[in-house]
Amino acid sequence: MTDSRATLGVDLHLDLSAGRGLRAGLTEALREAARSGRLAAGTRLPSSRSLAADLGIARNTVAEAYAELVAEGWLTARQGSGTRVAERARPRRAAAAAVRARPGLRRPPAYSLMAGAPDLAAFPRAAWLSAARRALTDAPNEAFGYAVDARGRIELREALAGYLARARGVYADPDRIVLCSGFAHALTLLAGVLRARRVREVAVEGYSLDVHRELVERAGLRTVPLAVDGAGARTTELGGEAGAVLLTPAHQFPTGVALTPDRRAAAVDWARTTGGLILEDDYDGEFRYDRQPVGALQGLDPERVVYLGTASKSLAPGLRMGWMVVPAGLLDEVLAAKGRIDWTSSAPDQLTLAEFIRSGAYDRHVRGMRVRYRRRRDELVAAVAGRVGVSGIAAGLHAVLDLPGGTQDAVLRAAAWHDLGLETLSRYAHPDAELPPREALVVGYGTPSASAWSPAVAALLASLP
Ligand SMILES: Cc1ncc(COP(=O)(O)O)c(C=O)c1O
Known part of the structure; x- marks a missing residue:
C-alpha cells in the first residue's frame, strides 16, 4: 500500500511554538503565516488528514484549528477547492512597504x-507544450541529472547547428556550440575569457545597450565606442588596442541599419591582422522583411568570429536561452569559464527547444x-x-x-x-x-x-x- 503520509497533500512548514497547547500552537502558527504574507492569499493548505499525518497529531486537532481560522476570516473552506488562505489576509502594509523600499520601481506605463x-502574448504556448511533452517523454533518465558536458545537450546543439547553417548562413559544428542562459550570459563568459587573455579594451558600437557594455566592463575591460552611421559601425576605424569588437551586423541595435559588405570585410580584415575577435550579436536576425535575411558575418571567418544567438526575440526573453558558436581556438577557454558541469541551463528546456526546432515549430x-x-x-x-x-x-x-x-x-x-x-x-x-x-x-x-x-x-x- 502507498504511504499516504508521504504522497498525499502538499508540504507546509510551520513553527509550532513550544509550551502551548497543540491546537493553540497550530492555530497561532497558521494565523501568523497568513498574517505575515508568508502563505500568500489563495494558497491551498494540506488536507487536515495529511497535515495531521505530517505533524504526527490527531486529525481533529488540525480540523479544529482550520475551523477557528475560517471563523476568524484568515482561511476559507469551500467544497471541492479545499482550505485556502483568504484574500483579505494579504498583508497590504507589508507589500506597500516592500514596493516603497525598492527605489526606482514605478508602475509600468499602460x-x-x-x-x-x-x-x-504571442508566445506559442500550445506548440511549446506539445514539444515539451514529446521531449520529456523521449528524454533518457540521465537528462535529469547534472549535465557533464558544459556545452549543453547534444540534441539542442545538433538542432541548432542545422537551423543556423540553413537559416543564418552560420558554419555551425555542434561540437563548437555552447548553450547559455541568453546572450547576456554568453557575453559575460566571453568578457571573462578576454580578460584572462590580458585583453584590456573591447570596441563597441557608439549606440548600443548599456547593460551589455556594463557586463563587459564588470569583467575589468574598457569599452571603446565606434561611430555608427548609415552603413553601420565604422569598423574601418578599429584600432590595434582593442582585443575584440562587439557588433550587431544584421540589424544595428538600436539604429537598425545593416552593416554594409565593405564594413563587414573591414571588420574581418582587422581581426585577421591584429588577432582580434569579432563578437557577433545576432539578436533578431530572423526578422527581415523586404528581402532575404542578411547572413551572419561569422560565415566570412568562423575562426575569428564568435556567433551569438538568442531565443529572446524569436520566442521570449523569459526562456533565458542563448547559444554561441565558438572558434576552435577559443572553445577550451569558454568551457573553462562556463564550468566543468553545465550549471546554468535547464536540460528539459534544452530538449524542448531541440524538439521545437526539429519538428518545424520554430x-x-x-x-x-x-x-x-x-x-x-x-x-x-x-x-x-x-x-x-x-x-x-x-x-x-x-x-x-x-x-x-x-x-x-x-x-x-x-x-x-x-x-x-x-x-x-x-x-x-x-x-x-x-x-x-x-x-x-x-x-x-x-x-x-x-x-x-x-x-x-x-x-x-x-x-x-
Ligand atoms: C542588442 C541585443 N542583443 C541581445 C539581446 C538578447 O539578450 P538576452 O539573450 O540576454 O535576452 C537583446 C534583447 O533585447 C538585444 O536588444
Missing part, C-alpha cells in the same frame, strides 16, 4: 513602445511572427508618414523616428501624459561616443500585445509634434 521585447513561429511584425511596421510607417522621419525598418522589432529639432523633451512629456513608455536614441549612446546630435525615438513595435497595439500607436501619434 502602453509600451519600448524596444527590447517581442510580443509576449520555423512556423518565426514565419508567422514575421508576417505580424511586418504588418505592424507598415502600419507604424503609414501612421507617422509626413510627421517624422522613419529609419531602420528593414528588419527587427523596432524603428527609429527622427523628430524635428528641439521637440524631443515635449514628446517625452506628452508620452508620459498619455501613459506611453518610450525610449530616446540618445539613451543608447556610449558616454565617450562622439555622435552628431540627433533627436530621435526608438520605437519597439513588437512589444505591445495585439489588443494594445492600436491604442499604443494612437498614444504615440498624440505625443508627436
Whole structure:
C-alpha cells in the first residue's frame, strides 16, 4: 500500500511554538503565516488528514484549528477547492512597504513602445507544450541529472547547428556550440575569457545597450565606442588596442541599419591582422522583411568570429536561452569559464527547444511572427508618414523616428501624459561616443500585445509634434 503520509497533500512548514497547547500552537502558527504574507492569499493548505499525518497529531486537532481560522476570516473552506488562505489576509502594509523600499520601481506605463521585447502574448504556448511533452517523454533518465558536458545537450546543439547553417548562413559544428542562459550570459563568459587573455579594451558600437557594455566592463575591460552611421559601425576605424569588437551586423541595435559588405570585410580584415575577435550579436536576425535575411558575418571567418544567438526575440526573453558558436581556438577557454558541469541551463528546456526546432515549430513561429511584425511596421510607417522621419525598418522589432529639432523633451512629456513608455536614441549612446546630435525615438513595435497595439500607436501619434 502507498504511504499516504508521504504522497498525499502538499508540504507546509510551520513553527509550532513550544509550551502551548497543540491546537493553540497550530492555530497561532497558521494565523501568523497568513498574517505575515508568508502563505500568500489563495494558497491551498494540506488536507487536515495529511497535515495531521505530517505533524504526527490527531486529525481533529488540525480540523479544529482550520475551523477557528475560517471563523476568524484568515482561511476559507469551500467544497471541492479545499482550505485556502483568504484574500483579505494579504498583508497590504507589508507589500506597500516592500514596493516603497525598492527605489526606482514605478508602475509600468499602460502602453509600451519600448524596444527590447517581442510580443509576449504571442508566445506559442500550445506548440511549446506539445514539444515539451514529446521531449520529456523521449528524454533518457540521465537528462535529469547534472549535465557533464558544459556545452549543453547534444540534441539542442545538433538542432541548432542545422537551423543556423540553413537559416543564418552560420558554419555551425555542434561540437563548437555552447548553450547559455541568453546572450547576456554568453557575453559575460566571453568578457571573462578576454580578460584572462590580458585583453584590456573591447570596441563597441557608439549606440548600443548599456547593460551589455556594463557586463563587459564588470569583467575589468574598457569599452571603446565606434561611430555608427548609415552603413553601420565604422569598423574601418578599429584600432590595434582593442582585443575584440562587439557588433550587431544584421540589424544595428538600436539604429537598425545593416552593416554594409565593405564594413563587414573591414571588420574581418582587422581581426585577421591584429588577432582580434569579432563578437557577433545576432539578436533578431530572423526578422527581415523586404528581402532575404542578411547572413551572419561569422560565415566570412568562423575562426575569428564568435556567433551569438538568442531565443529572446524569436520566442521570449523569459526562456533565458542563448547559444554561441565558438572558434576552435577559443572553445577550451569558454568551457573553462562556463564550468566543468553545465550549471546554468535547464536540460528539459534544452530538449524542448531541440524538439521545437526539429519538428518545424520554430520555423512556423518565426514565419508567422514575421508576417505580424511586418504588418505592424507598415502600419507604424503609414501612421507617422509626413510627421517624422522613419529609419531602420528593414528588419527587427523596432524603428527609429527622427523628430524635428528641439521637440524631443515635449514628446517625452506628452508620452508620459498619455501613459506611453518610450525610449530616446540618445539613451543608447556610449558616454565617450562622439555622435552628431540627433533627436530621435526608438520605437519597439513588437512589444505591445495585439489588443494594445492600436491604442499604443494612437498614444504615440498624440505625443508627436
Ligand atoms: C542588442 C541585443 N542583443 C541581445 C539581446 C538578447 O539578450 P538576452 O539573450 O540576454 O535576452 C537583446 C534583447 O533585447 C538585444 O536588444
